[in-house]
Amino acid sequence: KNNDTDMRRRCAKLLAIAVNLNGKHFNDAFKYLINGLKDSGSSVQDSCARSLVTLSKKCNDKQLDITVQCLIDGFQNINEYDHYRFRDLLKGIAMKLNETQIDSLFTCLINGLKGNNEKNRLYAKFIGYLSMKLNKRHLNDVFQCLNGLKDENECIRALCGKPLETISTKLNYQQLDRIFSAFMHRSKDTDKEDCDSYAKSLGVISEKLNEKQLENAINTLIDGLKDKDKDVRKSCAESLGVISTNLNDKQLEG
Template identity: 45%
Template sequence: MNITLNYFMDKKNDKNEHQNTRIKCIQLINEISNEQQLNEAFNSSMDIFTDKNDDKDVRRECAELLGTIAVNLNGKHFDDAFKCLINGFKGSSEWNHKLYAESIGYLSMKLNKKQLDNVFECLNGSKDENECIRELCEKLLETTSTKLNDQQLNRVYNAFIYGLKDNYIWGHKSCAKPLGKIATKASKKQREEIVNALMGATFLLGMSQKQLKEILIENNLLYWAAGRSIILIKAENSNVKKFDEGWDPFSFLTF
């Protein structure tokens, strides 16, 4: 196993190797390594991730490996990984902000409140705040949200609502589920906005009433939606689009 690990480590560290080969080796190291071997992989992965001249996709894969190592081994590795990522975020251009936010997201399950406060403080005034918040919270929002204060939770809510209303259709699905997690803590007004946004995005994605109902049930929003009568959906910067002739609460609930 050590021979195999060393082979993958050598390939991972070799900048002359094709990026896809290096990425695959990083993934395999993550899958096959035991605690001692992950410990050995930590420093070399950190070196690659902090090298801004290295391939961005390789660095992203190393960030996920660092997150796995840091979460599994805890202790100094976790503190070192967080310090590296947060300092990288502070010192990076906005072009790389989402990479660092996504990377911090791999640690989010075990971030304490002080560390989360530090992350949100770094996002203050950032032009890409919404995108970074979505990258940070998308994977583990259910766990992370219990550690956020009301102001931070509101920023997360706004980031995902903005993403769900965005005209870029590939972002809608990634925002729908996190909004459902937030809905349990949302105000009445926010829940109504979530339902309306979900209905609008569902139309844009071409989903049926049955598929929408499944999303709403999963997110405990079904009875909020059943009372709505949605006739027209207007996407931002587009013509008004006909959704249907309105939602009948009884037929929708029994669909």
């Protein structure tokens, strides 16, 4: 093992070209990158995670099983893995995973969410990255788990912020109503990423809102047009544009 962290990082980055290799050479590169996820250097771990995403295009089920186990270990904070680094790896390989692998990851993440601690929002966001591969049973379990959490609204926004359009077709009326409430009652200290996305999310579910919810959404978005942050103003304007297709003449005049 080379003691030069920068050299190990460069090697991990270069190993992305192994996607063009076959057989033993590919497998050797894969093993190096998997082991590199435990490297003492964070930059090496970053490079290994990125290269693994590239290699995943050619990984077989056994290699994906190994990668999934690394993700599970990371999410459980075993061996002090970096959660954010494994988040990026999850996003990169999620669509390549089979049903069993998705179930394993989901079980790990939902158990983390049940811990009801400061990492709730992070686990909810990770589950959101799996949303395209989740079924209605998975989503029912998530919403049942979220019920009563002290940071329930924040977790719902983290879960549904960006993938809402994808998963909205899998949700029932009660779940959509909870999502609507979570985005309408966002806290003042919500980070910029959520502020930018919440209005767009309201636009996505606007077609499913009842008259009262739609009225509340309109008022909130109009208030958002006065926000100091130009990105938030832009997001609100975009959502109003989407919602406007569901408005009557009186609401449009208002």
